[in-house]
Amino acid sequence: MNNINPVPVRPELSNLKLEANGYLRALGEHIRDLRVRRGMPRAILARDSGVSLRYLAQLESGEGNISIVRLRQVAQAMAIPLEDIVRVGPEQAPELTLLVQYLSRLPPAQLGEARELLLGTFEKKGRRHRIALVGLRGAGKTTLGKMLAAHLDVPFIELADEIRRLAGMTLPEVFSLYGQSAYRRYEQRSLQAVIDTYDRFVLSTGGSIVTEAATFDKLLTYCHTIWLKASPSDHMARVVAQGDRRPMSDNSEAMKDLERILAGREPMYMKADATVNTSAGDLQQSFAELLKQINP
Helix, strand or coil, X not given: CCCCCCCCCCCCHHHHHHHHHHHHHHXXXXXXXXXXXXXXXXXXXXXXXXXXXXXXXXXXXXXXXXXXXXXXXXXXHCCCCHHHHHCCCCCCCXXXXXXXXXXXXXXXXXXXHHHHHHHXXXXXXXXXXXEEEECCCCCCHHHHHHHHHHHHXXXXXXXXHHHHHHHCCCHHHHHHHHCHHHHHHHHHHHHXXXXXXXXXXXXXXXXXXXXXXXXXXXXXXXXXXXXXXXXXXXXXXXXXXXXXXXXXXXXXXXXXXXXXXXXXXXXXXXXXXXXXXXXXXXXXXXXXXXHHHHCC
């Protein structure tokens, strides 16, 4: 008789249903509170939204797993942005709501200026002494980061090492056992721990940190952030030089993927305080440019 090994179940999956049920209850209470605050009877909301009275009752009691389309109908009937409907938890301060509305009306060219004004006014103490390097793998974050840390006589920290230490396992194990959502939580907690522990440092971050809005915002708020930029061909060559031969298995397709990733992340990388193009010169020239960016 053959022994059949059971398919392993990721530990977090058993909690997903509980989390979903908790969110649905909180969402229902939030929608009920918004409706009551507007003095809107449930029957009127049903009429204006096209969602049945019975379904609305289930939704407000936390028993209705509503689709995003119906939720949008409910939001429109109450004249509330959909993002305000799905955001549960402590109520957002009115000042923040007004500020977000004001910023949303600014043209893109002025948003960067507004951010600089806010950071300049409310900059966190010691931000200039906490230097974070962002960019794709192969940009030079580790090499230049170690050189900069030695020059400044401050610790050099790899955020990936802090994540491994906190999780108690390798990064591939985190992804395979718990998934990307767990990795993102470890990443944010590790970043907060670094900020809480060190007054001065040079930090090398993972290339995808910019795709997690809350974590990247924390990085921008507490650290002087520098984007190490390189051409796709340089990224590829440096990754291969590090001993990773995977991109060479299908070089043309790997290069296309890299170009797409870089193009997709570039608007987020551009939010950094400064940019150093490591493809524009040799290592010493890149380091000299990096020094200029921390000593303007």
